[in-house]
Amino acid sequence: MRVLLTGAAGFIGSHVRQALVEAGDEVVAIDAMLAAAHGARATVPDGVHQVDVRDPDALAGLLRGVEVVCHQAAVVGAGVSAVDAPAYASHNDLGTAVLLAVMAEVGVRRLVLASSMVVYGEGRYRTADSGPIVPPPRRREDLEAGVFDYRDAATGALLDWMPVGEDSPLLPRSLYAAGKVAQEHYASAWATVTGGSVAALRYHNVYGEYMPRDTPYSGVAAIFRSVLAVGEAPRVFEDGCQMRDFVHVRDVAVANVAAVHAAVPGFVPLNIASGTPISVGAVAELLAQAHGGKQPVVTGEYRPGDVRHIVASPDRAQRVLGFRAAIAPDAGLAEFATAPLRAVAGAGAPQWR
Numbered sequence: 001m002r003v004l005l006t007g008a009a010g011f012i013g014s015h016v017r018q019a020l021v022e023a024g025d026e027v028v029a030i031d032a033m034l035a036a037a038h039g040a041r042a043t044v045p046d047g048v049h050q051v052d053v054r055d056p057d058a059l060a061g062l063l064r065g066v067e068v069v070c071h072q073a074a075v076v077g078a079g080v081s082a083v084d085a086p087a088y089a090s091h092n093d094l095g096t097a098v099l100l101a102v103m104a105e106v107g108v109r110r111l112v113l114a115s116s117m118v119v120y121g122e123g124r125y126r127t128a129d130s131g132p133i134v135p136p137p138r139r140r141e142d143l144e145a146g147v148f149d150y151r152d153a154a155t156g157a158l159l160d161w162m163p164v165g166e167d168s169p170l171l172p173r174s175l176y177a178a179g180k181v182a183q184e185h186y187a188s189a190w191a192t193v194t195g196g197s198v199a200a201l202r203y204h205n206v207y208g209e210y211m212p213r214d215t216p217y218s219g220v221a222a223i224f225r226s227v228l229a230v231g232e233a234p235r236v237f238e239d240g241c242q243m244r245d246f247v248h249v250r251d252v253a254v255a256n257v258a259a260v261h262a263a264v265p266g267f268v269p270l271n272i273a274s275g276t277p278i279s280v281g282a283v284a285e286l287l288a289q290a291h292g293g294k295q296p297v298v299t300g301e302y303r304p305g306d307v308r309h310i311v312a313s314p315d316r317a318q319r320v321l322g323f324r325a326a327i328a329p330d331a332g333l334a335e336f337a338t339a340p341l342r343a344v345a346g347a348g349a350p351q352w353r
């Protein structure tokens, strides 16, 4: 199958490229090679066309004969400052809009979209006898007092977390998340108008070899791995009991190959997760032990925008794509503890003026 892969030189994109080639697909690989992600003097990897998805003319030429677009290109991270908004809007929102428009013109009807669990915002909770509850953001007074968990407003009982399903409401809480929701909405509307097919893969916390070293835009696995590499102890915020789903990048690549090969009806969002939730404290301990580094320190600090628990239900991806993660977090994180990282290229979002 002829596949146009965007973001092909990035952390996830380069793993997807390799997996597609191994699956026998013909990959047309493109990447904008943004200095913020790759450095100002990075060499373009062999076989990658240096093309920005916002360039309709370049895209039109490369899309001829393509059956599916696998769209991994994006400015990543949570958005450190409000000043980052135009970079997200331009590269992620406008980039996707241009890509979809040119696909429609050329007659390419299938898209696999890299989305994220950040579209949900906070995870889902319940009391012993309630259905899913979506609590409002945690109060600063509670966080200051070290009260990190949600409690039932009526009884004060601790709320239990539950896995989030794809039909949950979307409540983005960061600039990056706002852009991921926008990308999904553009793609969904495009599928309706064109009769096209979109699999939106909502990645949970992705980690694995050649993950970029930590920057202010990195996820926690890269941060812990990077501090261990310089002989320091991972600093675990809150009480370390916050739950996430860490999914290995090779599993994410397998999910993309499955989505490229399975035409879904219309717009279908799918959680891409390991299915084995783990606490952030346990991630730090596993990495520290496997690295032979300093024991983690639980600091009790908090970041105001953080969600408490966000854990996926991977069932729909299994049903629709036949995808089930093969790498359990304990094995994958132990491997990641000594795996090579990508050198830091920049510490910020791309310039927008």
Ligand code: UD1
Binding pocket: 076, 077, 078, 116, 117, 118, 176, 203, 204, 205, 206, 217, 218, 219, 220, 221, 223, 224, 235, 236, 237, 238, 242, 244, 280, 302, 303, 306, 307
């Ligand atoms: C992360 C990404 C998000 C991405 C998503 C899915 C960031 C900032 N967040 O969301 O963009 O879409 O995964 O892949 O890139 N923590 C520590 N110590 C630290 C840093 C963080 O304990 O040094 C804690 C945080 O307080 C939080 C948890 O680790 O409770 C996860 O943090 P992080 O990976 O940054 O954010 P996610 O919400 O999981």
